[in-house]
Amino acid sequence: MVSIARKNLFRDKLRFVIALVGIQFAVVLITIQAGVFLRFLVNASVLIDHAHADIWITARNLSNFEFGRAYSDKVYYLAQKVNGVDWAEKYMLTFSLWKRPSGGQESVELVGFDPETMNGSPWQVIEGSLYDVKYLDQVMVDEADLARLGNPRVGDYIEVRGKKARIIGLTRGAKSFTQTPFVFTSFENAIRMSFLSRGQTVYVLVKVAPGYTVPDVQRRLQEVLPDNDVYTRQQFSNKSRRYWMVSTGAGLALLASALMGLVIGTIIVGQTIYASTIEHIKEFGTLKAIGASNADIYLIIIKQALINSVIGFSTGMIIALGVIRLMRQGGLDVLMPWQMMIGIFAVTVMMCISSSFISIFKITRIDPALVFKS
Amino acid sequence: MPPLLELIDVTRIYNEGSSSEVIAVNHVNLRIDTGRFVILMGPSGSGKTTLLMLLGGLLKPTSGTVSLLGTEISRLSEKELPYVRRRQIGFIFQGFNLFPALTAVENVEATLNVKEVRGQKAEQQAKVLLEKVGLTARMHHLPEDLSGGEKQRVAVARALAGEPPIILADEPTAALDSKTGRTIIGLLKELSQRENRLVFMVSHDNRILDYADEILYMNDGMLLSHEDEEASDRLRKQIMSSVPPPVPGWAE
Numbered sequence: 326m327v328s329i330a331r332k333n334l335f336r337d338k339l340r341f342v343i344a345l346v347g348i349q350f351a352v353v354l355i356t357i358q359a360g361v362f363l364r365f366l367v368n369a370s371v372l373i374d375h376a377h378a379d380i381w382i383t384a385r386n387l388s389n390f391e392f393g394r395a396y397s398d399k400v401y402y403l404a405q406k407v408n409g410v411d412w413a414e415k416y417m418l419t420f421s422l423w424k425r426p427s428g429g430q431e432s433v434e435l436v437g438f439d440p441e442t443m444n445g446s447p448w449q450v451i452e453g454s455l456y457d458v459k460y461l462d463q464v465m466v467d468e469a470d471l472a473r474l475g476n477p478r479v480g481d482y483i484e485v486r487g488k489k490a491r492i493i494g495l496t497r498g499a500k501s502f503t504q505t506p507f508v509f510t511s512f513e514n515a516i517r518m519s520f521l522s523r524g525q526t527v528y529v530l531v532k533v534a535p536g537y538t539v540p541d542v543q544r545r546l547q548e549v550l551p552d553n554d555v556y557t558r559q560q561f562s563n564k565s566r567r568y569w570m571v572s573t574g575a576g577l578a579l580l581a582s583a584l585m586g587l588v589i590g591t592i593i594v595g596q597t598i599y600a601s602t603i604e605h606i607k608e609f610g611t612l613k614a615i616g617a618s619n620a621d622i623y624l625i626i627i628k629q630a631l632i633n634s635v636i637g638f639s640t641g642m643i644i645a646l647g648v649i650r651l652m653r654q655g656g657l658d659v660l661m662p663w664q665m666m667i668g669i670f671a672v673t674v675m676m677c678i679s680s681s682f683i684s685i686f687k688i689t690r691i692d693p694a695l696v697f698k699s
Numbered sequence: 700m701p702p703l704l705e706l707i708d709v710t711r712i713y714n715e716g717s718s719s720e721v722i723a724v725n726h727v728n729l730r731i732d733t734g735r736f737v738i739l740m741g742p743s744g745s746g747k748t749t750l751l752m753l754l755g756g757l758l759k760p761t762s763g764t765v766s767l768l769g770t771e772i773s774r775l776s777e778k779e780l781p782y783v784r785r786r787q788i789g790f791i792f793q794g795f796n797l798f799p800a801l802t803a804v805e806n807v808e809a810t811l812n813v814k815e816v817r818g819q820k821a822e823q824q825a826k827v828l829l830e831k832v833g834l835t836a837r838m839h840h841l842p843e844d845l846s847g848g849e850k851q852r853v854a855v856a857r858a859l860a861g862e863p864p865i866i867l868a869d870e871p872t873a874a875l876d877s878k879t880g881r882t883i884i885g886l887l888k889e890l891s892q893r894e895n896r897l898v899f900m901v902s903h904d905n906r907i908l909d910y911a912d913e914i915l916y917m918n919d920g921m922l923l924s925h926e927d928e929e930a931s932d933r934l935r936k937q938i939m940s941s942v943p944p945p946v947p948g949w950a951e
């Protein structure tokens with residue numbers, strides 16, 4: 326088979342390059358926006374997803390994980406007695422103030438967990454031993470937050486809400502959605518470094534005992550605790566993500582710029598494919614006279630769109646991966662799972678095909694007399 | 700046996716009902732049998748190209764019927780017509796209309812592909828056709844690297860692709876010098892008569908008239924009947940005296 330699609334495409338080199346640049350632009354923009362979006366999404370519920378709890382008990386009507394409110398730890402004692410609860414634990418996430426070694430304050434999010442079970446603790450420690458946070462006023466922070474915290478070193482003493490504390494280690498990848506630095510310590514230490522008082526907790530984590538179902542235990546807990554909300558891990562995780570993505574408009578903003586990439590890409594590709602169709606219109610007319618059906622000619626145009634999208638996507642993705650690498654070096658982690666790559670490829674193909682629709686419309690209306698003009 | 704091509708009372712009106720209405724073809728009756736070499740002459744704007752498009756199923760008559768081997772093609776749908784063109788008709792154009800990104804052999808091969816000949820077979824047939832028109836040596840050249848005569852040879856090979864019984868040509872020599880024009884038409888006649896094909900050619904070019912088995916005259920949308928000797932004669936003289944042939948313009 327002689328591929329008129331391919332031969333025509335590669336003959337108009339300049340136009341081909343312009344179409345590729347349009348596709349690359351869209352691919353890079355969409356990939357990065359989607360990668361940032363995904364990273365934010367993961368951050369929004371990262372601690373929930375890493376804790377080994379089946380159920381989260383929270384104050385009423387929380388908007389999301391990072392905005393937890395304190396309630397009486399009587400809830401913790403009540404929960405322990407509920408049938409089907411294997412264990413329950415107090416867990417803390419609350420704002421506090423960090424005093425930089427050089428002076429000045431920075432707001433932080435204190436995370437207080439049980440060092441014996443490590444539920445809700447950071448999952449990657451690059452220096453020090455997490456277990457040691459059980460000792461008085463020992464904390465860990467994330468390596469990525471060091472600059473914001475005033476560049477302290479491991480072993481340094483700092484102050485959190487007026488309490489002296491010592492940095493005993495560093496974590497990696499523990500980033501909050503709000504970008505507020507996490508400060509990890511034991512629940513007991515956290516209470517002292519926070520604005521809460523003894524006898525309060527922010528969350529209660531529950532593990533369901535073997536032989537019981539999660540929804541069952543959830544319902545029973547809710548009956549016993551009418552003044553609290555009881556979520557499964559997935560529910561609470563989704564709720565936190567939804568809050569950031571939908572309620573705050575952060576998701577919308579990212580979506581909008583990804584969409585902009587798509588629109589601009591479609592316009593550029595559509596323009597070039599259309600210009601090329603117009604230029605080759607007499608050839609298409611000739612094909613029709615020879616006996617090609619409209620469908621045969623659409624196929625040529627769609628094939629061109631497909632060639633464009635495969636080459637545009639692969640080169641665009643190489644550029645996008647380069648940019649992501651630079652962003653990671655700059656401290657902004659961008660997620661790029663393979664499922665997303667496939668999704669973006671599908672979007673690229675759809676973009677290229679939809680941008681050939683005007684050309685296809687043009688083909689249906691070719692004047693047969695065209696081919697007899699010299 | 701029905702005639703190869705038959706037009707019964709065919710009229711084609713452009714922009715019907717508007718102030719710019721043109722009756723391009725006016726109540727034309729015509730029967731042509733296989734193996735003929737017919738040249739259609741007539742002044743510019745007389746409706747020759749329109750008639751050719753009607754014969755080729757590229758245009759529908761406003762009234763009347765166009766039949767190909769007894770099948771009324773003027774009634775066929777847009778979906779059925781490509782099939783008829785693929786099987787029955789080869790076109791040659793004044794402007795060659797080669798695909799500029801394809802080499803000579805690829806041009807013929809692509810045409811064969813449209814006509815449902817594929818793969819190795821198409822490539823082989825394309826080579827044979829180019830050999831017939833004497834272009835073997837320049838087979839792998841792009842159209843831009845071929846002379847006008849060579850391009851029209853490729854076009855002749857393309858028109859013969861798929862062995863259609865009918866070849867329709869619109870002023871195939873108008874863009875060529877007279878010697879080349881005659882050579883091409885000689886070649887076309889030889890190749891078509893060898894296989895008993897009908898060639899229906901529109902031409903202003905009075906230097907090729909001797910190739911014709913039959914010369915038709917058209918004036919103002921009407922085909923002058925064979926009986927109307929006087930009118931035909933007058934028109935012939937008029938055309939013969941206009942040397943060099945007028946470059947046909949497209950009246951908008």
Ligand SMILES: Nc1ncnc2c1ncn2[C@@H]1O[C@H](COP(=O)(O)OP(=O)(O)OP(=O)(O)O)[C@@H](O)[C@H]1O
Nearest residue numbers: 713721723743744745746747748749947948950951
């Ligand atoms: N698409 C169209 N719309 C309106 N009028 C048209 C159209 N095509 C042709 N005509 C008119 O129909 C008439 C016949 O045109 P046609 O092209 O068939 O003539 P022709 O004999 O081929 O002329 P030429 O020798 O210049 O090629 C002319 O008056 C022309 O202006």
Ligand SMILES: [Mg+2]
Nearest residue numbers: 747748749947
């Ligand atoms: Mg004409």
